Amino acid sequence: MTKYLRNITISTVGAFSLSIAGFVFSDDHAEHQAFLATPISLSQAIAAAESKSGAKAISAEFEDENGKWVYSIELISTSGHELEVEVDSQTAAILKIETDDKDVAY
Known part of the structure; x- marks a missing residue:
């Protein structure tokens, strides 16, 4: 009986893991x-952000x-x-600048 319950538990955990992996x-x-379809590259987005803010990029996400x-x-x-x-991935337009103090929408 214990071996049977262990197999059910392993099967259930395995199925759950696969469903989570499929979702991710x-x-x-x-x-x-x-990302592959967007006309603006990561380099272009960083350049736009640096140009507008006068600051230097330390990280970026899509x-x-x-x-x-x-x-x-x-x-x-x-x-x-x-x-x-925030930089628009289609146009490189600056959408928003957030600072420690406030948010500035563009």
């Missing part, structure tokens, strides 16, 4: 497809923000303040 793969696949794919660029200003700039 699906999300990753959609993100990869969107993410779905309310149904729109954007680049989220984290930067550090010469005075040491952190900023986050």
Whole structure:
């Protein structure tokens, strides 16, 4: 009986793990497809964010923000303040700049 319960437990955990992995793969696949299809490269998005803010990029992400794919660029200003700039992945337009103090929409 114990061997039977152990096999059921292993099967259940295995099936759950596969379903979670499928969900994550699906999300990753959609993100990869969107990234490959976007006309603005990561380098262009970083350049746009640095140019607009006058700060230097320290990290960047490609993410779905309310149904729109954007680049989220984290930067550090010469005075040491952190900023986050959202760049439109289709046009390189600056959508938003967040600072320690406030959010500025563009």
